[in-house]
Amino acid sequence: MTSLDKSPDDHAAATAADGAAARERLVAVRHEVAKAVVGQDAAVSGLLVAMLCGGHVLMEGVPGTAKTLLVRTLAASLSVETRRVQFTPDLMPGDITGSMVIDNRAGELSFRGGPVFTNLLLADEINRTPPKTQSALLEAMEEGQVSVDGTTHQLPRPFLVAATQNPVEYEGTYPLPEAQLDRFLLKVVLPIPERAAEIEILNRHAAGFDPRDVRAAGVSPVASGADVEAGQRAVRTVQVSPEVSAYIVDIARATRESPSLSLGVSPRGATALLRAARAWAWLSGRDFVTPDDVKSLAYATLVHRLGLRPEAELEGVDVAQVLASALGSVPVPR
Numbered sequence: 001m002t003s004l005d006k007s008p009d010d011h012a013a014a015t016a017a018d019g020a021a022a023r024e025r026l027v028a029v030r031h032e033v034a035k036a037v038v039g040q041d042a043a044v045s046g047l048l049v050a051m052l053c054g055g056h057v058l059m060e061g062v063p064g065t066a067k068t069l070l071v072r073t074l075a076a077s078l079s080v081e082t083r084r085v086q087f088t089p090d091l092m093p094g095d096i097t098g099s100m101v102i103d104n105r106a107g108e109l110s111f112r113g114g115p116v117f118t119n120l121l122l123a124d125e126i127n128r129t130p131p132k133t134q135s136a137l138l139e140a141m142e143e144g145q146v147s148v149d150g151t152t153h154q155l156p157r158p159f160l161v162a163a164t165q166n167p168v169e170y171e172g173t174y175p176l177p178e179a180q181l182d183r184f185l186l187k188v189v190l191p192i193p194e195r196a197a198e199i200e201i202l203n204r205h206a207a208g209f210d211p212r213d214v215r216a217a218g219v220s221p222v223a224s225g226a227d228v229e230a231g232q233r234a235v236r237t238v239q240v241s242p243e244v245s246a247y248i249v250d251i252a253r254a255t256r257e258s259p260s261l262s263l264g265v266s267p268r269g270a271t272a273l274l275r276a277a278r279a280w281a282w283l284s285g286r287d288f289v290t291p292d293d294v295k296s297l298a299y300a301t302l303v304h305r306l307g308l309r310p311e312a313e314l315e316g317v318d319v320a321q322v323l324a325s326a327l328g329s330v331p332v333p334r
Helices: 008-033 041-053 067-078 131-143 195-206 225-235 242-256 267-283 291-305 310-314 319-329
Strands: 057-060 082-086 098-103 108-113 120-124 145-148 151-154 160-165 186-189 261-263
Touching: 008 041, 008 067, 008 225, 008 267, 041 057, 041 067, 041 160, 041 186, 041 225, 041 267, 057 067, 067 082, 067 120, 067 160, 098 145, 108 151, 131 145, 131 160, 186 291, 225 267, 242 267, 242 291, 242 319, 267 291, 291 319
Parallel strands: 057 160, 057 186, 082 120, 120 160
Antiparallel strands: 098 108, 145 151
């Protein structure tokens, strides 16, 4: 029987089977990453959710919290192509997207793609480069393509930007503009590990762990880009009830009505929360979204989309506190 001979039910069953196999392999990625990275399970889950949504992740933490190591280990466990760009004050947009160069053999200009042409781009310390260069990623993140000299070049799939940044109060950083922040599906904060986790980190280093060689730690590919794409297709079939959709909208509207915020969650932010909740439900083995899925992803999906009023900042109000208040004001559907 050819694919043309299959009924819609056969196609649905095949998609479900592919999705189940892909989920098993993607869940195994967490175990592989844990061989090299200790105590950052939430960040690993966030990266997987973003990849399943075709979104991107901003990871924030003080230096030394394994941001770069986490992304490198994820790439090693997923068997996808990865590239790294160290963002510096003198980095130019073409250093990321690519540029037109002279082909000496043909005697004409041709496009040479930059490091953005990969599956997993590690944008290291993105807030150490000026806004002009930060913005070079906007088209790639939103459209999955790069336009140079009037020609559009498609990026490979899957495609994920995992950007790291130090807290903006650190010297030599440039705050990301709102338009750039809004392109990130999730913002994940990597905390200083708990005492037990930090002891485990030191014990691993004492035993010879080399963070520059994750393969030596036993990290091996357990999933592929094809699994990610199968997961993306399966996530789109996860059911969302009208009550859950209304719950997400009410959360977004509650932030817009907060007197402490100058910028609430936009409709794009609400759809981002919907996408993230569907991916989390699917990774959890369900084909429907619950209010708990929404609440679990609300902070990572929405906190970087909110803007505090100056007077609220002066009073020491925290964005996370405002979001918590907004969540608490919205009745949870039963």
